[in-house]
Amino acid sequence: MKVELSDIIRRYGEAQALRGVTFSHAAEIRALVLIGPSGGGKSTLLRLLGGLEAPDGGTVRVNGRELPAHEHGLHAYRRMNGFLFQSFNLFPHYSALRNITLPLEVVHGMTPEEAQEKAESGLRRFGLYEHREKRPFELSGGQQQRVGLVRAISSKPALLLLDEPTSALDPEMTAEVLDVIKELNEEGQDIILSTHEMGFARAVADHVLFLAEGKIVEQAPGSGVFDNPQSEQAQRFLSRVMQY
Numbered sequence: 001m002k003v004e005l006s007d008i009i010r011r012y013g014e015a016q017a018l019r020g021v022t023f024s025h026a027a028e029i030r031a032l033v034l035i036g037p038s039g040g041g042k043s044t045l046l047r048l049l050g051g052l053e054a055p056d057g058g059t060v061r062v063n064g065r066e067l068p069a070h071e072h073g074l075h076a077y078r079r080m081n082g083f084l085f086q087s088f089n090l091f092p093h094y095s096a097l098r099n100i101t102l103p104l105e106v107v108h109g110m111t112p113e114e115a116q117e118k119a120e121s122g123l124r125r126f127g128l129y130e131h132r133e134k135r136p137f138e139l140s141g142g143q144q145q146r147v148g149l150v151r152a153i154s155s156k157p158a159l160l161l162l163d164e165p166t167s168a169l170d171p172e173m174t175a176e177v178l179d180v181i182k183e184l185n186e187e188g189q190d191i192i193l194s195t196h197e198m199g200f201a202r203a204v205a206d207h208v209l210f211l212a213e214g215k216i217v218e219q220a221p222g223s224g225v226f227d228n229p230q231s232e233q234a235q236r237f238l239s240r241v242m243q244y
């Protein structure tokens with residue numbers, strides 16, 4: 001993917017979540033990773049990049065196309081993307097299978113047969129097929145997130161946006177979800193990920209943005225931000241989170 005941000009502003013009432021975020025990079029990025037302290041603007045930037053919201057100022061370009069600022073246009077763009085958030089956002093009263101087929105039918109216009117076939121093959125691939133009739137409360141957190149991932153990729157999204165997808169999981173479940181994300185990325189799925197899993201961030205990132213107080217304080221390709229942080233803020237943050 002190619003991402004270009006120019007002077008992005010986003011406010012929520014009095015709070016200014018993004019205060020002039022500018023970024024561009026000539027090379028293709030397959031995994032863009034957002035790190036930084038809580039409240040820095042990671043989730044807000046992810047929502048803008050995925051088309052869930054429009055900025056109050058500035059322009060977002062993804063793969064050369066400027067994202068529309070109005071809801072109607074954004075809606076069409078948003079449908080091209082897949083999302084997974086921190087908390088399990090499966091429908092609690094539907095089975096794993098139905099959680100996947102429902103948006104494929106309703107949002108993506110597949111027939112029930114097509115949707116079922118897609119969902120089953122995704123579930124099979126990630127070792128979830130035998131759980132297909134279970135509802136979310138009958139699944140572990142890691143399984144729920146993997147069902148969420150199958151749902152997010154079943155429509156072959158242009159971008160897969162992941163907002164702290166493992167922050168509610170224990171270490172073993174975290175690993176099983178990160179394995180899936182890494183595999184998808186290696187297969188060519190473009191991802192934009194915010195995470196506190198610094199080891200994973202470093203391993204998977206083509207490019208890292210360090211956000212704090214609504215700005216990109218530092219950014220670098222590969223593991224540059226981790227290996228050689230330039231700003232005091234990034235140095236402080238990394239030394240704190242890498243301490244234990």
Ligand SMILES: Nc1ncnc2c1ncn2[C@@H]1O[C@H](COP(=O)(O)OP(=O)(O)O)[C@@H](O)[C@H]1O
Pocket residue numbers: 012013015016017018036037038039040041042043044045
């Ligand atoms: N929907 C919202 N309503 C009000 N304030 C928000 C909303 N979303 C984010 N904010 C504020 O914007 C700032 C950035 O938040 P966020 O993007 O969630 O940061 P991060 O994901 O890095 O923790 C925070 O101060 C947060 O309180």
Ligand SMILES: [Mg+2]
Pocket residue numbers: 042043044163164194
């Ligand atoms: Mg967040």
